[in-house]
Amino acid sequence: MxxxxxxxxxxxxxxxxxxxxxxxxxxxxxxxxxxxxxxxxxxxxxxxxxxxxxxxxxxxxxxxxxxxxxxxxxxxxxxxxxxxxxxxxxxxxxxxxxxxxxxxxxxxxxxxxxxxxxxxxxxxxxxxxxxxxxxxxxxxxxxxxxxxxxxxxxxxxxxxxxxxxxxxxxxxxxxxxxxTYSRLRAERLDACGSPLPLTAPTAPQNVGRVSPMDVVLSPTGEPGNWQLRVDTRHPVLFEHPVDHVPGMMLLEAARQATVATLGYSAPPLEVTGEFMRYAELDTPCLIESSRLPGSGTDGEESVLVTGHQSGEPVFRSTVTMAAPTG
CATH class of the missing domain: 3.10.129.10 (Hotdog Thioesterase)
Structure with a gap:
């Protein structure tokens, strides 16, 4: 057209x-x-x-x-x-x-x-x-x-x-x-299995959420590390059927990982996301966060959040929040 x-x-x-x-x-x-x-x-x-x-x-x-x-x-x-x-x-x-x-x-x-x-x-x-x-x-x-x-x-x-x-x-x-899309994704889609079983959510209050349904991180037992919790039934994050994890879900994972890393919840001041490859539905996606050096000195704190599948980088995000007062 x-x-x-x-x-x-x-x-x-x-x-x-x-x-x-x-x-x-x-x-x-x-x-x-x-x-x-x-x-x-x-x-x-x-x-x-x-x-x-x-x-x-x-x-x-x-x-x-x-x-x-x-x-x-x-x-x-x-x-x-x-x-x-x-x-x-x-x-x-x-x-x-x-x-x-x-x-x-x-x-x-x-x-x-x-x-x-x-x-x-x-x-x-x-x-x-x-x-x-x-x-x-x-x-x-x-x-x-x-x-x-x-x-x-x-x-x-x-x-x-x-x-x-x-x-x-x-x-x-x-x-x-x-x-073109079918050609780009053919090998991956042919090998694609069912989505992973839904994993248990991190405590909602630890990631700035109220409902467990909206939590996109699952604990791994290691500080600063989670598994992406992919609920394909979520009415907003998976608002329609897709063959990969939506980018907005990855940004939400970065926001939640930032709250857990800093230990308090506040509206982000800035969120940047870079997407290197598709995040697949049938492979565990490991989320890692680290507080960036020097943040917090100007009233803001920043956290780097990365995601990997099968050892390959999937996305990278930096989330900046206002430092708590009082």
Whole structure:
């Protein structure tokens, strides 16, 4: 499907929504908001779609609108603040949305995420009496094409709430056709067995969680080491069937390992993630964390979290949290 086809679909979608932007005689009613189609952001549930609109502002510049609920089943509020990882998920969705709607990537193509990062300003993440409305400025660069099909790009974002910067971040991804993806994954998928049996969770209070269902780490008996706890029935982390561990789950593992390492829970100020290879569902993934030297001297503490499968690196993440006061 060509890029122009998606742009026509986008224009049609916007025109259909425009019918509902006013109400009453003379169009004096309130504007109404809908989410973007869930297929554009790789979600199965409309409830998990965070983006509401988008438009092109330059050759590779875009403006995207988003909304965060006051409460979420997984991205729960922390100390009265929106979860910084809901900002990371919003940034992830931005890349998929623009790839499909503005760069013509067909909906059946696969995305390979290489990195994802977010840094937040807590003062502008406070939960208010209404859902948070966000404006996301997006700049795409390093745009690569394979003949007339997008091969991949990097994008940077600035997330504003009420005109004030609430978060910044970015990501890099590659695109693969179903045929290419099958070729890349053929050996692995042919040998793939059933997912590992579900392991016991670390105590929720030790990783900043309330429900054991949301814990993604299992104890190994060694300090600073865990096994990734992969529950493919989780309604958010495994919101739809996939053949590997989602990147957002690996970032959640990094966040939980950081809380366990530092011994206190606080909203992360910054999370960076680099993904070297797919984390497979049928192989134990070992998570290791270490407090970075020199952290804590400027009111912030940082932890390096890594994941390995069969001795090979899977991902690396650095999580920074505010040091406790008092």
């Amino acid at each position: 060509s890029s122009s086809t998606f742009r026509v679909d986008h224009a049609t979608h916007r025109a259909e929504r425009a019918i509902y932007t006013t109400a009453g005689p003379g169009g004096t009613g309130p504007a109404l908001t809908t989410t973007v189609p869930k297929e554009f952001v790789h979600r199965a549930s409309v409830a998990e779609v965070l983006l509401t609109d988008w438009r092109r502002t330059g050759e590779h510049d875009f403006s995207v609108a988003a909304q965060w609920p006051r409460g979420h089943g997984f991205f729960s509020n922390v100390d009265g603040h929106h979860d910084p990882l809901i900002a990371a998920e919003s940034i992830r969705q931005v890349g998929a949305l623009l790839a499909h709607t503005e760069y013509g990537v067909p909906l059946d193509h696969h995305f390979l995420m290489w990195d994802l990062s977010v840094a937040v300003r807590p003062a502008h993440l406070l939960v208010d009496s209404a859902p948070a409305s966000l404006d996301i400025e997006v700049v795409c660069r390093d745009v690569k094409w394979r003949r007339d099909t997008l091969a991949g790009l990097h994008y940077d974002t600035v997330v504003r709430r009420g005109g004030r910067i609430a978060a910044t971040g970015g990501a890099t991804f590659s695109c693969a056709s179903p045929r």
